[in-house]
Amino acid sequence: MNDSQAATTVAAFLSPRRVLALVAATILASLAQSSFALPLFARQTGQNCVACHAGGQFPELTPYGRIFKMTGYTIGQRTIPLAAMGVITNTHVANTSKSDDPNSDFSKNGQTIFATGSLFTGGKITDNIGAFAQITYDPYATQDANGNYHGHSNADNIDVRFADRFINPQRDLIYGLSLNNNPSVSDPWNTAAAWMQYIPVPSPSSNQFIDGNAPYPSYAAGSNIAGLTAYGFWNRTIYAELGAYGSSNGALSIMHAGVAPEDQTKLRGLNPYWRLAWTHEWGPHNLMIGTSGMSAQIYDDPLDTSDPSTTHHWRNLMLDAQYQYLLDPHSITAQLVFEHTRHGYPGFLANQPSSFVDQLGNPLANTNSVDTSNLLRAKLTYVYRAKYGGSIGYFNLTGSTNTANQTAGFSPDTLTITSDSTVAAPSTRVSGNLTGNPATQGATLEAFWTPIQYVRIGAQYTAYSKFNGASTNYDGFGRNARDNNSLFIYLWAAY
Amino acid sequence: MKRAIHPASAGRPSENKMKLAPVLIALAGAALVAGCANPSRSRDLANPNVPAPVLAEQVCSNCHGITGVSVSPNFPVLAAQQPQYIVAQLKEFRAKGRSDPPGFEYMWGISRKLTDAQIEGLAKYFSSQAPAHQPPEVKNASVREAGKAIFTGGIPAKNIPPCMTCHGDKGQGNANFPRLGGQHADYVEKQLLVFQRTNERPEGAVMKTIVHDLTPEHIKEVAAYVQSIG
Numbered sequence: 001m002n003d004s005q006a007a008t009t010v011a012a013f014l015s016p017r018r019v020l021a022l023v024a025a026t027i028l029a030s031l032a033q034s035s036f037a038l039p040l041f042a043r044q045t046g047q048n049c050v051a052c053h054a055g056g057q058f059p060e061l062t063p064y065g066r067i068f069k070m071t072g073y074t075i076g077q078r079t080i081p082l083a084a085m086g087v088i089t090n091t092h093v094a095n096t097s098k099s100d101d102p103n104s105d106f107s108k109n110g111q112t113i114f115a116t117g118s119l120f121t122g123g124k125i126t127d128n129i130g131a132f133a134q135i136t137y138d139p140y141a142t143q144d145a146n147g148n149y150h151g152h153s154n155a156d157n158i159d160v161r162f163a164d165r166f167i168n169p170q171r172d173l174i175y176g177l178s179l180n181n182n183p184s185v186s187d188p189w190n191t192a193a194a195w196m197q198y199i200p201v202p203s204p205s206s207n208q209f210i211d212g213n214a215p216y217p218s219y220a221a222g223s224n225i226a227g228l229t230a231y232g233f234w235n236r237t238i239y240a241e242l243g244a245y246g247s248s249n250g251a252l253s254i255m256h257a258g259v260a261p262e263d264q265t266k267l268r269g270l271n272p273y274w275r276l277a278w279t280h281e282w283g284p285h286n287l288m289i290g291t292s293g294m295s296a297q298i299y300d301d302p303l304d305t306s307d308p309s310t311t312h313h314w315r316n317l318m319l320d321a322q323y324q325y326l327l328d329p330h331s332i333t334a335q336l337v338f339e340h341t342r343h344g345y346p347g348f349l350a351n352q353p354s355s356f357v358d359q360l361g362n363p364l365a366n367t368n369s370v371d372t373s374n375l376l377r378a379k380l381t382y383v384y385r386a387k388y389g390g391s392i393g394y395f396n397l398t399g400s401t402n403t404a405n406q407t408a409g410f411s412p413d414t415l416t417i418t419s420d421s422t423v424a425a426p427s428t429r430v431s432g433n434l435t436g437n438p439a440t441q442g443a444t445l446e447a448f449w450t451p452i453q454y455v456r457i458g459a460q461y462t463a464y465s466k467f468n469g470a471s472t473n474y475d476g477f478g479r480n481a482r483d484n485n486s487l488f489i490y491l492w493a494a495y
Numbered sequence: 496m497k498r499a500i501h502p503a504s505a506g507r508p509s510e511n512k513m514k515l516a517p518v519l520i521a522l523a524g525a526a527l528v529a530g531c532a533n534p535s536r537s538r539d540l541a542n543p544n545v546p547a548p549v550l551a552e553q554v555c556s557n558c559h560g561i562t563g564v565s566v567s568p569n570f571p572v573l574a575a576q577q578p579q580y581i582v583a584q585l586k587e588f589r590a591k592g593r594s595d596p597p598g599f600e601y602m603w604g605i606s607r608k609l610t611d612a613q614i615e616g617l618a619k620y621f622s623s624q625a626p627a628h629q630p631p632e633v634k635n636a637s638v639r640e641a642g643k644a645i646f647t648g649g650i651p652a653k654n655i656p657p658c659m660t661c662h663g664d665k666g667q668g669n670a671n672f673p674r675l676g677g678q679h680a681d682y683v684e685k686q687l688l689v690f691q692r693t694n695e696r697p698e699g700a701v702m703k704t705i706v707h708d709l710t711p712e713h714i715k716e717v718a719a720y721v722q723s724i725g
Contacts, residue, residue, distance in 0.1 A: 045604045047601055047603075047604040063567070071538060127534075127536070169561050281566045284568055326567065327567070
């Protein structure tokens, strides 16, 4: 970021809108404090957020928070089952000039926006049943022909549970069932794909290069499907979970409520998900080492599930570890995930000729029938008095080169680099790919302040050393990985 | 849950609708019926009919341990604690009288709807447990020895009485004077600082005078010693 860009950013944060937003948030916070009305689970238990969230940072759970979840959100008393969350953000990307269409690629750059909001419901229902359900609103979900954005709400994470616990001084068994819409949303550790994230995660359209949009462990099957998992936690040491996911049809269509048919994930049959973890607590420390995975067959076109040969075969395998040191006033947490992904393409997409050639005019390799990739994500966080925190994160995605990923290459006609608008990825320079390789690497630094437990103000800076396979000229037209470096400033509030 | 997939029909939406949903709904329905009332394993903190031992096992044990010996020093050991002391503390939490941060953050909510009978039952449950016998948390023996000197002899020059006068020669406590033996050193240290520097524990006002002249080092030493005599 150069000086003028920095000045622009500062100016943006002193804008009347931002000041108004801060005042509004402060009023909201005061109301929250004076009425002692807390977000859903805190109201249910009467406890402070730090009881369940490590250092007060969401969504990372303490050992007690994990048990609260595993026992089906049933600790406490029934309460008004509603809570809300809103996020105001401002993002700034290092370079907006190397773009075919800056107005489209960076339409929200440098603007203070209401990025996203969520409504939560659930909590304790009976002695054995509880729920966590989130509906999320994206103000920039769609853009019309005139360039105007339109908001949209849809089902986000949904986790409905039955749980029971048999405990005495000799043994302790928690077991349960989770009906959910997102593989690993049921997981109590925050290295799980559904939970290893910086909070808040803004609308992707607000900036495509903030940390929330950088490579994260994930299950290809996505978050609008339906699955039932059974889990057990033995003597607070061994956690095991096994389940199966399918398309969210019929009565379970609530799992994809608000998601357009063409954006839904359609699975073939039932697809297995598994999780195994060992954990140990000693003094103020706790450690988890685990593995999880899923095998999924996903239809290429969610609107046409008539032909089983059109499915993609995905296999995600993860190894993860989490360490926490929680002793007031300090919270130190470390998370590490390694994910191996195998992606088998349906026959009609595999082994297809490329529209590009090499610089001498020779044909390129046909597209792959199988891609593999490896992703490493690590994060280290420190929070003092549940108020002042900072973290450093690292991500490194490597994978097989596939000409199907190329958005640009040498034209057979001119032997100069051209882009191809017919390939799957958007053929803009910003998200382009010259090499066909997915390698993306970088780091994120964050500092945040939680003045009261329902309000958080933070700044993240994400720097890229590689993007879409290269450090420099990743798009074929001169855009470098570091041009995507992004500053992300947010105000998060929940009530 | 396994299901044979017939290649010719696997993808039809109407069939998918029929396959997964009824199974899941039936299971959810069964779970709902089974889960309506379960007082023998309830975690409901607002139901006076849930027996205290059930609450102790299902809720309290999460932080304080099923044997009353907490793993994390953020949470006090309750095993063999004096029952009168447990009753007094739970009632203080319930009335929002004790407002030190851990008490406020964790215990106000937990205790807000407990009945007197449940509080009495919880006190009986934890006070009946075997006292904690844990390895010394502070490894430096000279620190513990210095603490022992204060615990058994006080600091006469500062008019600080021996802790054992009220808390017992083995730190076993007595009625409203809590057991200290085996308590986490970090917890004891932080609570002594709460007494010394704040008015957040009005029920322990007597301690404010007693610890007034203790130095931070003295506090660390005493805390190290009492933990080791569990």
